[in-house]
Amino acid sequence: MHLDFVKFTASRLICSRLEFQSRKKGLAIWCQGWFEFNSDLSGGSGDQIHAGDFKVLSHLKGLGCGDLVCKPKAIHFRGCTNESYQFKCTERSYFVKVNRSFKASEMFAGEFEGLQKLHLTQAIRAPQPLGFGDLPDCGSYIIMEHLQFRPFGMMQKKSQEALGRSLAVLHQYDVGDLFGFSLDTRLGVMPLENRWASSWAEFFLESRLKDRLKRVHVALGETVTELQSKEGMLLKRVEGILGSYTCKPCLLHGDLWMGNTGLTSEGEVAMFDPATFIGDAEFDLAFQEWAPVPGFPGFSDAFYDSYHAVLPRAPGFLDRRKVYQLFHLLNHLLIYGLEYYKHVLAMVDSLLLD
Known part of the structure; x- marks a missing residue:
């Protein structure tokens, strides 16, 4: 079985055909690009990728992100219900939050509107919201400007x-x-x-x-x-x-x-x-x-x-x-x-x- 999906290359988005095998928690992909995934599909520690990941990548490309500089970095927050990632690209860096556990469109739509209102006041720095959407395999995402913070x-x-x-x-x-x-x-x-x-x-x-x-x-x-x-x-x-x-x-x-x-x-x-x-x-x-x-x-x-x-x-x-x-x-x-x-x-x- 094959899956057409979009992945980043050094200069553009291209379509690739990669073999995959379905699993209960999503799709485990034998990937050759900047995502690195373990090809062991027996339930071990292999990383997983979902069809929705490519929806996010396509959205980023539409924002004019340029080339991806390195593999997306997972950012962990204690007690957070979302997955969080930094995408470092040639044009700018992006912060992406993903929630796959429930249809989080209302949550991210509200966050987008709130950040936009805060950002437009120019009274205080807030990440510029850039987009949000639903994932095809359940859940939603939001994309915003990535801010680098000083520790403590x-x-x-x-x-x-x-x-x-x-x-x-x-x-x-x-x-x-x-x-x-x-x-x-x-x-x-x-x-x-x-x-x-x-x-x-x-x-x-x-x-x-x-x-x-x-x-x-x-x-x-x-x-x-x-x-x-x-x-x-x-x-x-x-x-x-x-x-x-x-x-x-x-x-x-x-x-x-x-x-x-x-x-x-x-x-x-x-x-x-x-x-x-x-x-x-x-x-x-x-x-x-x-x-x-x-x-x-x-x-x-x-x-x-x-x-x-x-x-x-x-x-x-x-x-x-x-x-x-x-x-x-x-x-x-x-x-x-x-x-x-x-x-x-x-x-x-x-x-x-x-």
Whole structure:
């Protein structure tokens, strides 16, 4: 049996015919090009290639990538659900994320739109998104500019100060009068509903807090009966906190913590992996003093002091931060499991006692 597919050569894309043998997890190819695969098809340690890989290569060629300088480099991130690769080409380097486990088109479409919005503001460095698409053998991919980061660059005080100032500039960018986003997105693997609303309280309660509470009840059922018993009081309390609060709609990163930032080799602070939407600027500060994970790599006071030197805290900031942290705790409960339940209950109790 033969398979026609596209592979890179030194100067152009050519069609090749390579023998293959199908396997349960995809296609194991006897490859002679820059992909190096073990030809042992007996279930050993041979690398695998999927039909979708050639969809990505074709997309890169359409972007004018030039010649491939070396074999694509796999980049590993702890806890990441995606495969990540650097493609170093003569014209530029590309960063490609692939998810084969589920139809991730919504996730990557949202990431593309979020990165595009962040990139266009020029308030802060963000990878330029270049394309996304579905794979023929299940899953999706996204292609973006590759940024080279300095190791431990964001641990420096001056880097965090620069990030704080840049974030404050981003939050002053004019995005109109509504809260929401142009399409639904994801935070990690969890869907985010982004229906437009004229009120921040309405948007957060309906599209964030109530949505997460409903998902928790469906996923965990009787395990979270204590949370269910307090839900009515909690929603009333949050409505009171946000209902009297007026804020300007701001373009947000949406999942801002140390692991989603970096210092480029050119010395610019940058952010990536967004869950972008238009909301309250303070939502991007929610991970300050994040207690559930000991040793969590949060930002130092230098970041927050630098930010608030441009945009000072508004009255009621600490209560709103608890509300936004509760949302993230519920999201972590859905993704990582019951170890977060005690932290959810503790935050609910803290809000109800205030």
